Amino acid sequence: MDKRQNRYAYFYLLPAISVVxxxxxxxxxxxxxxxxxxxxxxxxxxxxxxxxFESVLGSREFYGALVRSLSFSALVLLIQVPLGIxxxxxxxxxxxxxxxxxxxxxxxxxTPWLVVGYIWKVLVMPNAGLxxxxxxxxxxxxxxxxxxxxxxxxxxxDSWHWTSLVVLLxxxxxxxxxxxxxxxxxxxxxxxxxxxWHVQLPRLxxxxxxxxxxxxxxxxxxxxxxxxxxxxxxxVSTTFLSHELVQTATVQFDLGExxxxxxxxxxxxxxxxxxxxxxxxxRDRAQSKGYS
Amino acid sequence: xxxxxxxxxxxxxxLLMVPIYWLxxxxxxxxxxxxxxxxxxxxxxxxxxYRAVLSDYAWYKGYLNAAIYVCMNVALSVLVAIPAAYGxxxxxxxxxxxxxxxxxxxxxxxxxxxxxxxxxIFSELNMIxxxxxxxxxxxxxxxxxxxxxxxxxxxxxxxxIEESAKVDGYGQISIFSKILLPQIAxxxxxTAFFCFMFSWVELLLANALTTVNAKPIGAIMTRLGGxxxxxxxxxxxxxxxxxxxxxxxxxxxRKHLARGFSLGQVx
Numbered sequence: 001m002d003k004r005q006n007r008y009a010y011f012y013l014l015p016a017i018s019v020v021x022x023x024x025x026x027x028x029x030x031x032x033x034x035x036x037x038x039x040x041x042x043x044x045x046x047x048x049x050x051x052x053f054e055s056v057l058g059s060r061e062f063y064g065a066l067v068r069s070l071s072f073s074a075l076v077l078l079i080q081v082p083l084g085i086x087x088x089x090x091x092x093x094x095x096x097x098x099x100x101x102x103x104x105x106x107x108x109x110x111t112p113w114l115v116v117g118y119i120w121k122v123l124v125m126p127n128a129g130l131x132x133x134x135x136x137x138x139x140x141x142x143x144x145x146x147x148x149x150x151x152x153x154x155x156x157x158d159s160w161h162w163t164s165l166v167v168l169l170x171x172x173x174x175x176x177x178x179x180x181x182x183x184x185x186x187x188x189x190x191x192x193x194x195x196x197w198h199v200q201l202p203r204l205x206x207x208x209x210x211x212x213x214x215x216x217x218x219x220x221x222x223x224x225x226x227x228x229x230x231x232x233x234x235x236v237s238t239t240f241l242s243h244e245l246v247q248t249a250t251v252q253f254d255l256g257e258x259x260x261x262x263x264x265x266x267x268x269x270x271x272x273x274x275x276x277x278x279x280x281x282x283r284d285r286a287q288s289k290g291y292s
Numbered sequence: 293x294x295x296x297x298x299x300x301x302x303x304x305x306x307l308l309m310v311p312i313y314w315l316x317x318x319x320x321x322x323x324x325x326x327x328x329x330x331x332x333x334x335x336x337x338x339x340x341x342y343r344a345v346l347s348d349y350a351w352y353k354g355y356l357n358a359a360i361y362v363c364m365n366v367a368l369s370v371l372v373a374i375p376a377a378y379g380x381x382x383x384x385x386x387x388x389x390x391x392x393x394x395x396x397x398x399x400x401x402x403x404x405x406x407x408x409x410x411x412x413i414f415s416e417l418n419m420i421x422x423x424x425x426x427x428x429x430x431x432x433x434x435x436x437x438x439x440x441x442x443x444x445x446x447x448x449x450x451x452x453i454e455e456s457a458k459v460d461g462y463g464q465i466s467i468f469s470k471i472l473l474p475q476i477a478x479x480x481x482x483t484a485f486f487c488f489m490f491s492w493v494e495l496l497l498a499n500a501l502t503t504v505n506a507k508p509i510g511a512i513m514t515r516l517g518g519x520x521x522x523x524x525x526x527x528x529x530x531x532x533x534x535x536x537x538x539x540x541x542x543x544x545x546r547k548h549l550a551r552g553f554s555l556g557q558v559x
Binding site for chain 2: 018133163167210223270
């Protein structure tokens, strides 16, 4: 398919760009503004240069939150990606059961984030919650003051919430594999594992790239669900980057430091997104579409 | 392929449904039963919790507020995304790749980053506690999502159709309205559904940008529910009601779930 070179194409983008100008570009520039200034009594601003950045980069709270956020993302990816692939491979391929299961597994994805947190908060209550009561019946109290238990709870909650995303994308990817591939593998006498490794997995590349990108980003920005369950505690053990940022900017009302955290946060998002974008939409393919 | 019960998938579905089931039965229990002995179904089912939520304006206006700003956001996002997606799918121009990536990066931006500037900008504009304010705020992720999904739908239509229409004497506007839009209509519906859901589930911004008149149900749950923190039964009923749009949604777009959730990249 050929794309035409057209310098008037910008007119098609104009409405969308005007909207994100208000809803993203101007707010982001405001954040940049905060990050290089200090304000007194709201009205007077002073140039601070890189002061806030130096202060944030030297702050143990910031590193703590960053490390916790990255660890949480790594943990949920390690659980959700293999589990999602496994379920997708073993998912009923067609028929009523397939349609029913697809509808059911999508429900957690469409649950408001606050309600996700609420469901899990209740689930671990010692007397009213299923998990809390089960733990009590086994004689181990469900201790939400233990950081390990809290982390496992959040990882379970996030996996309950989002593993289906990986399943849906991989399932769609698997369905797109032509049947002839499986026949060829069968003729070669390939084992179940060989079929997975040499036929299915390579064809899941795009689905997995998108799934990992989305799961990384959405877990890296986690706020509401985790806050409802843990309020960032015990201590600061589940205070993630978004919590740290909102805490700094709205509770301590430290706009300069909040701005600097925001910029660093945004740069991480930008770099990771770019890495994935260049894999999802390689430049070569774009150019072969005919840059005349 | 042999026919057998898919064990792993079934187990997975059951595990996913357990928390939903627990929420569902709690919404039909009384607080006395919830905090009394552990029961696996409501022994004395009651509709009192639903009656309480649906008869109190302070509660049910939260659903109306959320529905209003979500619908405004969907209209705004889809409307501006249609021409943009068309432009990306059909033309090459300086910076096209960069701009297409830029929209993706906005989708990936954490709402917490934009929270403070939003509060400040909307205060200046007197738009705090308005539905339009939340609708505009949510467009920072929904416009990119809509553009990416629609770009996939536009790219699936061969450009030859437009070229032959041009030969037949159609102008650019009538090609768009009479030929492309009818073909893209299912794609627009899918996009609108997804924008609806992504705005429906967000709370951080929706809560921060509203005070009284436009508060969504989630914020009302934390505020009223926080005061009555022992009222698990009432909060459960309110939560179950927030799931209804998602359940209706998933039945309509079950064939397009992968497409929508993958930003149009996996069909």
